[in-house]
Amino acid sequence: MKVIEYIHEMKEASQALRAEGNKISFVPTMGYLHQGHLSLLKKGRDVGDLLVMSIFVNPAQFAKGEDFERYPRDFERDKKMCESESVDILFLPNAREIYPDGYQTYVEVEGVTKNLCGTSRPGHFRGVATVVTKLFNIVRPHYAIFGEKDFQQLVTIKRLALDLDMDVDVIGMPIVREADGLAMSSRNSYLGQEERAAAGSIYRAIQRSKEVFDEGERSAGILLNEARKVVEISPLIEPEYVKLVNMGTMEEVDRVENEALLAIAVRIGKTRLIDNIILRKA
Numbered sequence: 001m002k003v004i005e006y007i008h009e010m011k012e013a014s015q016a017l018r019a020e021g022n023k024i025s026f027v028p029t030m031g032y033l034h035q036g037h038l039s040l041l042k043k044g045r046d047v048g049d050l051l052v053m054s055i056f057v058n059p060a061q062f063a064k065g066e067d068f069e070r071y072p073r074d075f076e077r078d079k080k081m082c083e084s085e086s087v088d089i090l091f092l093p094n095a096r097e098i099y100p101d102g103y104q105t106y107v108e109v110e111g112v113t114k115n116l117c118g119t120s121r122p123g124h125f126r127g128v129a130t131v132v133t134k135l136f137n138i139v140r141p142h143y144a145i146f147g148e149k150d151f152q153q154l155v156t157i158k159r160l161a162l163d164l165d166m167d168v169d170v171i172g173m174p175i176v177r178e179a180d181g182l183a184m185s186s187r188n189s190y191l192g193q194e195e196r197a198a199a200g201s202i203y204r205a206i207q208r209s210k211e212v213f214d215e216g217e218r219s220a221g222i223l224l225n226e227a228r229k230v231v232e233i234s235p236l237i238e239p240e241y242v243k244l245v246n247m248g249t250m251e252e253v254d255r256v257e258n259e260a261l262l263a264i265a266v267r268i269g270k271t272r273l274i275d276n277i278i279l280r281k282a
């Protein structure tokens, strides 16, 4: 595995690989890898000839007071995992490389970033869209793979690639879960023992809505209420939002006719966790 820290080197490498006719798969991450990331790598290996992963904890997508400083980092462990997952190139730029002195260009995706996390984390998706645009320009992938846990992020990046005519196929992969259903996330490492036990009810809540949906309920009010009742049992969980949205626009819906996304964000102590489930007519 080749480790590249500089933009010009990464560009040269991808130009050479493209010139040889290789299809490049790219998995952008912020590191502290888990099984969810590994499923993205597996998909990347399946669809492309060469696998590039980036690890960059992107300051632009964290607001003041969020967890940028304490975001978990373990580059040595991540490097070993990448090696054992047959990553060909690990791109590991530092913040000065991505945002040098004088940096002043940002990318804003409008409609789909307004609701959900866009409301509770102003500026977050601007930071994501900016860094992903830069990474796509540097790595020039044919395929880019993202997890569906960050569903709104996935929709935002698909929109970005479409609107800016980027020649990249943005692929979403299903959420990978722990045994009790908790969606895998680097932030799960913040949870204390009791918090971790409570976190299992996030999945139970969204599953409850799905059960009621599968029994024929279509009203958003009722479906959301079923989920809220489950999370609200735990005094450690503070719901931030529980919403049913259109899968393409991320706008709220009153009823689910064919399909919708039930999205949830909660706080458990100082940790903010998100999850979602697709409600789709069989």
Ligand code: PAF
Binding pocket: 028, 029, 030, 031, 056, 058, 061, 128, 131, 132, 150, 153
């Ligand atoms: O999902 C993430 O890890 C990040 O938001 C991403 C897409 C790598 C951009 O920093």
